[in-house]
Amino acid sequence: MPLTILLPIVVLGIAGIAILLHLTGHSAPVILRDAAQVRREWARHFPADPPDAVWWTPEVALVRLSDGFGLLGRMGADTVAHRLARLEPAPGGLRAGFADFAFPDRHLTLSDSQRDEWLAQWRNRHA
Amino acid sequence: MPDYPAVVDWAVPVFVLAILMEFAWIHLRRRGGRYETRDALTSLLMGAGNVAEGILLGFVGWWVLMALWRITPLDLGTSWAVVALCFVLDDLRYYWVHRIGHRSRWVWASHVNHHSSQHYNLTTALRQTWTGTITFMVILRAPLVLLGFHPAMIVFVGGLNLIYQFWIHTEAIGRMPRWFEAVMNTPSHHRVHHGRNPRYLDSNYAGVFIIWDKLFGTFVPELDDDKPEYGLVHNIGTFNPLRVAFHEWVGILRDVSRRGITMRHRLYYAFAQPGWSHDDSREDSAAIKRRYLAAHPEQRGTPGFDEP
Numbered sequence: 001m002p003l004t005i006l007l008p009i010v011v012l013g014i015a016g017i018a019i020l021l022h023l024t025g026h027s028a029p030v031i032l033r034d035a036a037q038v039r040r041e042w043a044r045h046f047p048a049d050p051p052d053a054v055w056w057t058p059e060v061a062l063v064r065l066s067d068g069f070g071l072l073g074r075m076g077a078d079t080v081a082h083r084l085a086r087l088e089p090a091p092g093g094l095r096a097g098f099a100d101f102a103f104p105d106r107h108l109t110l111s112d113s114q115r116d117e118w119l120a121q122w123r124n125r126h127a
Numbered sequence: 128m129p130d131y132p133a134v135v136d137w138a139v140p141v142f143v144l145a146i147l148m149e150f151a152w153i154h155l156r157r158r159g160g161r162y163e164t165r166d167a168l169t170s171l172l173m174g175a176g177n178v179a180e181g182i183l184l185g186f187v188g189w190w191v192l193m194a195l196w197r198i199t200p201l202d203l204g205t206s207w208a209v210v211a212l213c214f215v216l217d218d219l220r221y222y223w224v225h226r227i228g229h230r231s232r233w234v235w236a237s238h239v240n241h242h243s244s245q246h247y248n249l250t251t252a253l254r255q256t257w258t259g260t261i262t263f264m265v266i267l268r269a270p271l272v273l274l275g276f277h278p279a280m281i282v283f284v285g286g287l288n289l290i291y292q293f294w295i296h297t298e299a300i301g302r303m304p305r306w307f308e309a310v311m312n313t314p315s316h317h318r319v320h321h322g323r324n325p326r327y328l329d330s331n332y333a334g335v336f337i338i339w340d341k342l343f344g345t346f347v348p349e350l351d352d353d354k355p356e357y358g359l360v361h362n363i364g365t366f367n368p369l370r371v372a373f374h375e376w377v378g379i380l381r382d383v384s385r386r387g388i389t390m391r392h393r394l395y396y397a398f399a400q401p402g403w404s405h406d407d408s409r410e411d412s413a414a415i416k417r418r419y420l421a422a423h424p425e426q427r428g429t430p431g432f433d434e435p
Contacts, residue, residue: 001136010178013143014171017150017250018164024154027164045362048418073364076163078245080364101381102374103364 029074031058038063042072045081055118060108062118069122071096073106087122094118129205131283135178138290142174145294146249152299153248159299160248165366167250172368173240174253180260188265192278201275213276214284214335220271221288221334224264226345229329234262235401236375243371245358247321252296257372288334292317302349312337315349322355325419326431328412347431360402360415 021027032038038054038061053064056072062084063070069084086097086105093110110118153160203209228238237258244251271281295317303313312333320331330347333340340346349355363374382396392405402411410418416432426432 001133001139006136006139009140009143010175013139014168014175017143017146017171018168020147020150021162021164021167026162026167044356075245075362075364076165076366077161078163080245080362082361082364098364100364101377102370104367104370106364 026077028077029059030077030079032056032061032072032079033058038072041079042070042081045072045079046070055114055121057108057110057114060106062121064121064125069125071098071106071108084122087119089115089119129277129279131279134283134286135289138293142249142253142293149249149297149299160297161246162248162250163246166244166246167248169366169368169371170244170250170254173257173371174250174255176257176368176372177253177255177259180257184260187260188268189278189282191265192268192272192281195269195272196278199273199275201273202277203275205277205280209276210280210284213271213280214287216271216274216276217268217281217284218288218333218335219339220267221285222332222339222343224267225332225334226343227264227267228262229332230400231398232375232379232396232401232403233398234264236379237262239359239375239401240371242321242359243363245362247296247298247318247355247357249293249296251321251357252293254371258376291335296321308337310336310338316340316346318355318357319347319349321357323358323360324353324356324431325416326350326353326426326429327355328360328415328431330431350430360410360412 032041035054035056038056039051042049042051042054042061042063049065049070051063051065051070055062059074061072063072063081065083069087070081071084072079072081074080080103082098082100082103084096085099086095088095088097090107092107093115094108095105096108097105108118149160150162153162203212224234225238228234237256240256241251241254244254268278268281272278292312295312295314297314298318300314302308302315303311307313308315312331312335316331316333316337319327322328327347330345331337331340332345337346363371365371365374379397383393385393385396388396388405395403395405400411402409402414420427420432
């Protein structure tokens with residue numbers, strides 16, 4: 001097939017499908033509603049690493065483990081989880097680092113009290 | 128040189144149409160799968176990138192195959208019987224490339240992106256590698272050329288193989304008739320392959336004919352009480368196509384350049400099974416199955432947990 005035909009089909013096809021999905025409500029992100037959901041989702045990703053405690057917002061959860069911390073976050077309509085390598089103050093919340101090219105650093109939007117509590121938990125373990 | 132159509136290019140409009148039909152079915156019926164905008168967009172961009180990589184680097188594999196063609200004394204011709212035989216043997220070739228792709232990190236680094244979605248729909252089929260050329264798996268096509276199948280025919284049947292595999296990336300189809308499930312790769316068999324459940328790891332590598340898995344002991348049926356959960360053992364946290372395409376290569380680079388490990392360790396980090404580590408700090412699929420069986424001993428001996 002000539003590129004002059006193939007290229008428009010590819011471009012219009014990708015754009016058309018993406019727009020259709022968005023307009024029909026398939027861009028809605030997952031919402032974390034309670035601790036049970038956070039624990040369930042964490043177990044889905046790390047079944048051998050049960051949390052000691054969890055703190056969460058509708059967007060993200062901090063998970064305390066026996067030997068460190070993890071973060072449960074949004075991945076579109078699904079969740080994704082990773083062990084935390086770094087947690088630092090950032091404007092409007094915290095910045096979480098994972099030391100993994102497949103898992104870029106994330107900005108966590110938190111209230112002041114949430115930020116202070118999450119940071120205190122992290123620093124208690126890493127003092 | 129025999130002239131065969133670029134079948135994958137011609138299939139692109141069919142792919143787009145089929146995705147729209149599957150989406151409409153799922154959206155209207157509220158069952159048969161899930162779609163998410165960014166996930167689907169990433170998959171589609173990976174597919175476009177795969178086509179671009181073929182245009183840019185496809186000549187490398189083609190050059191290798193043509194070099195072999197020039198030295199082989201055999202020429203089986205271009206009859207349709209030969210094309211059919213080539214299709215079957217190429218599918219056997221695909222089985223082994225695919226199996227190596229899950230058992231050696233060097234090839235897994237290329238293939239991992241295909242498994243990196245937590246969704247399973249027709250767009251997942253198009254989430255293809257951008258780095259297939261540098262795995263050098265083209266070498267597994269060498270026996271076909273040396274047996275007398277023309278490289279153009281091999282590329283043609285490889286395209287047909289890829290097109291066949293498109294429609295099996297769906298949850299909208301339950302199971303096909305029993306005779307079909309027995310011989311052919313199907314949505315049910317391939318859902319198992321994409322499952323991250325311990326039971327389903329390293330199974331169902333088939334492209335077109337599921338008989339290869341049955342022959343070589345890697346077949347696991349889809350169980351109604353163990354619904355496949357899609358994605359990677361450790362799911363990636365990005366929709367960025369560049370990170371999706373290259374993340375495992377970056378992981379290999381970081382591991383082989385570690386300080387304080389031996390040359391053997393570096394080679395193992397590059398070529399051993401995914402999850403291998405010099406200090407046992409990671410789990411490969413066998414370790415994941417062992418851990419699961421330790422927690423669920425009643426599952427020992429059931430499909431996917433046959434090995435001691």
